[in-house]
Amino acid sequence: MKPPPFEYHDPTTIPEAISLLGSYENARLLAGGQSLMPMLNMRYVFPDHLIDLNKVGGLDYINTDADGVEIGGMTRQRDIEFSDELAEHCPLLSEAIRHVGHIQTRNRGTMGGSLAHLDPAAEIPMVCAAMDARIRAQGPNGERTIPIAEFALGFMTTALAPDEMLVSVSLPGWASGHGAGFQEFGRRHGDFAIASAAALIEVGGDGKIARASLTISGVGPVPVRIEEAEEGLVGEAGSDGVFDTAAEACGELEALDDIHAPASYRQHLAKVLAKRALAQAWERAAS
Amino acid sequence: MSATRTISVTVNGKAYEREVEVRVTLADFLRQELGLTGTHLGCEHGVCGACTIQLNGRSARSCLTLAVQADGQEIKTVEGVAPSADELHPLQEALSEHHGLQCGFCTPGILLTLLEFLDDNPDPSEADIRLAISGNLCRCTGYQGIVDAALAAAERLRGGAAK
Structure with missing residues (x-):
């Protein structure tokens, strides 16, 4: 198996990469290559130009400040996994990243690559949805910031223009002591999830839920926030009944139906995993 | 082109x-x-x-x-991987001793994966090892021999007594 013929470019700066991307028809950016390379090997894609980002400087960083975390597009998933900063400030990402592929693919795979690929079952887009990520993109006309809700347009389709490049992802911070829950069901560890759920909970001084986020992934074409459940949770103390009610809202989602699982099974999983993720987040949240 | x-x-x-x-x-x-x-x-x-x-x-x-x-x-x-032409790496020895391979097709990938993993985790549990090799398919051994070998090699590499 061989990739089809293409011209190879290896720019070293962001402006150079953007200029190449803008000057060719049918060009693709190559980040960690853990999705695009299989697609090339299997000849699902035929780019005339491959623009490799691996030599571009200034795209590999994890910066934490009072507002949250900013992660460079070419930051390797394995570096995210090992980051003590992220374990402290962004426990949901720290936990979810361990479920992205395997050691060998996380060593190469990147934050931005996974997000731009936008597989419906992928963990990184789910964490971005759960945390209201803001995606920084650069193109020939400058830079813009895209909220994740406007970035994930549909099945493996992002709001990035053909001449735009994902530069970084910002994850606005949650209060110190918030609880994160992550639940995924797949046939084997490292497989794409059949369904997964992410929950974030902040507990107020009164011991009640002050802020909640609930996201279901792998069920529909893009990760979805369950706003009805989130609103219902605020002001409640965590309990079996409260989480049952919240999870009920996940059972009616539009679900994918494929060789891995029928839609009804994904809907069932969404409810079960949502409840478990919420209970886990509640348990881990410091009151 | x-x-x-x-x-x-x-x-x-x-x-x-x-x-x-x-x-x-x-x-x-x-x-x-x-x-x-x-x-x-x-x-x-x-x-x-x-x-x-x-x-x-x-x-x-x-x-x-x-x-x-x-x-x-x-x-x-x-x-x-081997230190010389007539000497095996401790992980290679352990794979041989614990029946960690049959046909050997997956073995090179298992070796390179486990060498990195044992550097990062010198004292892994069985569950850690199973997770580490989750990205390597083996159709012969049922993985048990590979896991046993990795545990034995970890002990040997830590300087403990070889079993």
């Missing part, structure tokens, strides 16, 4: 300079250009782990990396 490039790579400590077509994967480069056929190709789309090598000390799928991307980098393949 597919152009070529001249690349310099260090494989198992030895420097090579070759002209390669830019679309050639690192796996095909190692096997066909350098004759290092110990790196095996199973699925060629990143699922089976047979082609795992180390790129600058980190395990990677050589079928999902282009040879041109390895320009200036250091690669380790199964041919570079």
Whole structure:
């Protein structure tokens, strides 16, 4: 198996990469290559130009400040996994990243690559949805910031223009002591999830839920926030009944139906995993 | 239209300079250009782990990396695991002693994966090892022999008594 013929470019700066991307028809950016390379090997894609980002400087960083975390597009998933900063400030990402592929693919795979690929079952887009990520993109006309809700347009389709490049992802911070829950069901560890759920909970001084986020992934074409459940949770103390009610809202989602699982099974999983993720987040949240 | 490039790579400590077509994967480069056929190709789309090598000390799928991307980098393949021609690495010995291989097709990938893992986790649990090799498919052993071998090798590498 061989990739089809293409011209190879290896720019070293962001402006150079953007200029190449803008000057060719049918060009693709190559980040960690853990999705695009299989697609090339299997000849699902035929780019005339491959623009490799691996030599571009200034795209590999994890910066934490009072507002949250900013992660460079070419930051390797394995570096995210090992980051003590992220374990402290962004426990949901720290936990979810361990479920992205395997050691060998996380060593190469990147934050931005996974997000731009936008597989419906992928963990990184789910964490971005759960945390209201803001995606920084650069193109020939400058830079813009895209909220994740406007970035994930549909099945493996992002709001990035053909001449735009994902530069970084910002994850606005949650209060110190918030609880994160992550639940995924797949046939084997490292497989794409059949369904997964992410929950974030902040507990107020009164011991009640002050802020909640609930996201279901792998069920529909893009990760979805369950706003009805989130609103219902605020002001409640965590309990079996409260989480049952919240999870009920996940059972009616539009679900994918494929060789891995029928839609009804994904809907069932969404409810079960949502409840478990919420209970886990509640348990881990410091009151 | 597919152009070529001249690349310099260090494989198992030895420097090579070759002209390669830019679309050639690192796996095909190692096997066909350098004759290092110990790196095996199973699925060629990143699922089976047979082609795992180390790129600058980190395990990677050589079928999902282009040879041109390895320009200036250091690669380790199964041919570079044993310390000498008549001596095995402790992990290789342990795999042999614990029936960690039958046909041997997955073994190079398992070795390169576990060597990195045991560097990061010198004292792993059985569950840690199973997770570490979750990206390497083996159709012969049922994994039990591989896990036993990894536990034994970890102990040996820590300087404990060999079992």
